[in-house]
Amino acid sequence: MNSAHDQANPVTHVAIGALIRPGPEGPMLLITKRQDNAVLGGLWELPGGKVEPGETPEQCLRREFLEEVDLHIAPTTPLAPIDHLYEHAAVRLHPYLCHDIERDPRSFALPRNIGVAEHRWVLAEDLGEYPFPSANSELMQRLARHLAGHEDAAAQSVGPQRQGRFPSDVPFRTASERPPE
Secondary structure, eight states: OOHHHHHHSOEEEEEEEEEEEOOTTSOEEEEEEOOTTSTTTTOEEOSEEEOOTTOOHHHHHHHHHHHHHOOOEEEEEEOOOEEEEOSSOEEEEEEEEEEESSSOTTOSSOOOOSSSSEEEEEEGGGGGGSOOOGGGHHHHHHHHHHHTTSOOGGGGOSSOEEESSOTTOOOOOOGGGSOOO
């Protein structure tokens, strides 16, 4: 993002974590739904939140997973940061692959909805049925390919990806909003 924009509107750093667990039909990703009264309310996202002053993205993820879904996680693999310009803010997402460090990875009922409206464990082929913020579009596509075994999510973990106001920056839509095939 350009420095003139950064001075007028500081960039908000947000850490997000992809927690993947084995499921009966294949690997599943934990997604959470934002509270309706929040910015971008009602959209689905990966657990995470704003990086506080003096906090690393990894520390932020540990705190946010506890605050949002009561899970103890460890960020394991940083993915490429994503810069995105919304109408209301400039954000830099710091995505990580994570693992659950204190719970049985075969149990899917353990997260609790504390700071989120709801959570779901989702298969790769079902991710497109959930609307995500536009900043997450490319990352969610990469994670879907990773879950399906077609791509190593960390393979493109170098340098920031820039998104926002580009024709290719299309958020996931619900099945009813998709154009006919």
